[in-house]
Amino acid sequence: MAEIVSLAEAVERAIHDGDAVAMEGFTHLIPFAAGHEVIRQRRRDLTLIRMTPDLIYDQLIGAGCARKLIFSWGGNPGVGSLHRFRDAVEHAWPTALEIEEHSHAGMANRYVAGASGLPFAVLRGYNGTGLESLNTGHETAPTIKPITCPFTGETLTAVAAIRPDVAVIHAQRSDRSGNVQFWGIAGVQKEAVLASQRSVVTVEEIVDSLDPRPGAVVLPSWTVSYVAQVPGGAHPSYALGYSVRDNDYYVAWDAIARDRDAFSRWLEDRVYVETAGQS
Amino acid sequence: MTSPVSTDPAGPGELMTYTADEMMTVAAARTLRDGMTCFVGIGLPSAAANLARAIHAPGLVLIYESGTIGAKPAELPLSIGDGILAETADAVVSVPEVFNYWLQPGRIDIGFLGAAQIDKFGNINTTVIGGDYANPRVRLPGAGGAPEIAASCREVIVVVRQTTRSFVERVDFVTSVGYGSGPGDRKRLGLTGAGPKKIITDLGVLEPDPVTFEFTVTGLFPGVSAAAAKERTGWDLAVASEPQIIAGPSPAELHALRNLQREHS
Numbered sequence: 375m376a377e378i379v380s381l382a383e384a385v386e387r388a389i390h391d392g393d394a395v396a397m398e399g400f401t402h403l404i405p406f407a408a409g410h411e412v413i414r415q416r417r418r419d420l421t422l423i424r425m426t427p428d429l430i431y432d433q434l435i436g437a438g439c440a441r442k443l444i445f446s447w448g449g450n451p452g453v454g455s456l457h458r459f460r461d462a463v464e465h466a467w468p469t470a471l472e473i474e475e476h477s478h479a480g481m482a483n484r485y486v487a488g489a490s491g492l493p494f495a496v497l498r499g500y501n502g503t504g505l506e507s508l509n510t511g512h513e514t515a516p517t518i519k520p521i522t523c524p525f526t527g528e529t530l531t532a533v534a535a536i537r538p539d540v541a542v543i544h545a546q547r548s549d550r551s552g553n554v555q556f557w558g559i560a561g562v563q564k565e566a567v568l569a570s571q572r573s574v575v576t577v578e579e580i581v582d583s584l585d586p587r588p589g590a591v592v593l594p595s596w597t598v599s600y601v602a603q604v605p606g607g608a609h610p611s612y613a614l615g616y617s618v619r620d621n622d623y624y625v626a627w628d629a630i631a632r633d634r635d636a637f638s639r640w641l642e643d644r645v646y647v648e649t650a651g652q653s
Numbered sequence: 654m655t656s657p658v659s660t661d662p663a664g665p666g667e668l669m670t671y672t673a674d675e676m677m678t679v680a681a682a683r684t685l686r687d688g689m690t691c692f693v694g695i696g697l698p699s700a701a702a703n704l705a706r707a708i709h710a711p712g713l714v715l716i717y718e719s720g721t722i723g724a725k726p727a728e729l730p731l732s733i734g735d736g737i738l739a740e741t742a743d744a745v746v747s748v749p750e751v752f753n754y755w756l757q758p759g760r761i762d763i764g765f766l767g768a769a770q771i772d773k774f775g776n777i778n779t780t781v782i783g784g785d786y787a788n789p790r791v792r793l794p795g796a797g798g799a800p801e802i803a804a805s806c807r808e809v810i811v812v813v814r815q816t817t818r819s820f821v822e823r824v825d826f827v828t829s830v831g832y833g834s835g836p837g838d839r840k841r842l843g844l845t846g847a848g849p850k851k852i853i854t855d856l857g858v859l860e861p862d863p864v865t866f867e868f869t870v871t872g873l874f875p876g877v878s879a880a881a882a883k884e885r886t887g888w889d890l891a892v893a894s895e896p897q898i899i900a901g902p903s904p905a906e907l908h909a910l911r912n913l914q915r916e917h918s
Contacts, residue, residue, distance in 0.1 A: 558739045
């Protein structure tokens with residue numbers, strides 16, 4: 375059963391230095407407030423997993439929380455680069471960042487394998503790309519390998535399962551028992567939670583009962599570790615039905631992230647000064 | 654946006670001025686036909702696909718990698734997951750589903766992609782430029798949905814501004830495969846779609862040579878010379894013997910495009 379706790383308590387209990395953490399939400403429902411709480415609690419050496427690192431991981435990487443990034447598209451959507459991510463890869467600032475990169479199809483299937491309790495997933499993908507050859511020649515364990523279909527003999531691609539220590543997501547609602555409900559663009563959040571050992575879910579509101587909504591994903595309370603009520607916890611991403619994407623913020627982030635000093639000031643003024651639990 | 658590059662007679666007593674980016678977007682939109690299904694990348698491809706829907710292809714089905722199928726935004730989204738895409742879609746599916754059930758089986762007619770670098774066989778790089786992979790000069794966003802869009806859509810169209818930096822002899826990293834190193838490579842690699850059929854730039858249109866698969870200029874925008882296209886290409890660019898002169902944007906096309914871009918101006 376999920377425990378309903380404050381955001382600070384959820385992060386303190388669920389996320390530890392060195393953990394592999396997947397904060398998911400595909401453009402929609404990105405758990406920014408939880409990310410900021412991880413920065414405030416000064417977690418270190420995290421392996422950050424996320425299809426689209428987005429601003430949330432730009433912030434965590436710039437704050438020095440990450441040792442490694444597993445991802446498939448690291449840009450500021452519609453705007454340009456993630457400058458903190460680039461600075462880490464290109465100049466090891468504030469610290470070196472190991473990367474493991476995939477395509478979206480590969481990452482999505484790696485989560486599906488993790489959620490399914492399988493060691494790998496199969497897809498048609500990567501053939502002829504640099505990602506495939508890069509991975510084969512990797513010093514660490516490869517996560518992309520060819521596999522022969524036992525029925526047809528066709529050569530397909532296997533990708534290794536992702537099994538994070540912790541998944542962190544934002545949802546529209548939960549009830550008082552910690553059953554979680556979200557709708558709109560659902561991304562890979564269900565798969566990320568089911569693939570992980572532990573999970574933290576921030577919600578816009580906790581309600582007495584979850585009335586059914588067409589197309590909504592429900593994660594029963596017993597699949598979730600901690601629920602924290604954090605209204606606006608996805609900002610500058612959004613929660614359909616509660617807020618709209620703050621596109622101006624995404625545009626304005628470019629100048630903040632481009633400059634190490636401007637970014638450091640942003641961290642001091644907008645993240646560290648705030649009391650834990652607020653966003 | 655770039656500065657105005659051209660003026661064209663646009664009706665009685667009226668001169669319409671347009672930018673090179675607008676010409677490129679209009680030309681890209683014209684390649685899409687009503688009723689097609691189209692997997693759309695963000696940026697220039699998204700602008701072109703929405704313009705086609707506004708002008709001549711109201712039944713064009715737009716699919717974004719966020720899982721929004723049949724999205725009908727009235728204004729251009731900034732990201733592939735803006736709320737307007739989910740609210741106007743025929744169906745919203747999860748990310749594993751959009752790649753596994755919808756893209757992978759070859760259900761989608763056109764993949765519409767951008768590029769940071771592209772080579773003469775239409776291979777695309779959006780990963781790293783310069784240096785080596787571990788220590789790149791420029792770290793780009795990476796693959797996203799592009800490798801499988803390039804592999805599995807029935808056809809691919811690439812929209813990219815043409816410069817010697819973007820049009821290179823060999824891409825620094827193959828993120829998404831076009832024709833590999835030439836004829837036969839797609840089959841050998843087991844890629845199910847036909848590959849890139851057009852590259853649309855701010856100068857004109859390139860299509861693969863039917864024998865060598867090398868991209869060749871087959872169309873030029875008004876006022877653009879073949880020499881200018883060659884000058885802005887990092888390989889010895891082939892030009893068709895009589896490249897088509899592509900008509901400039903009509904007033905209706907420009908009006909519709911500017912309406913879509915209202916929010917971003």
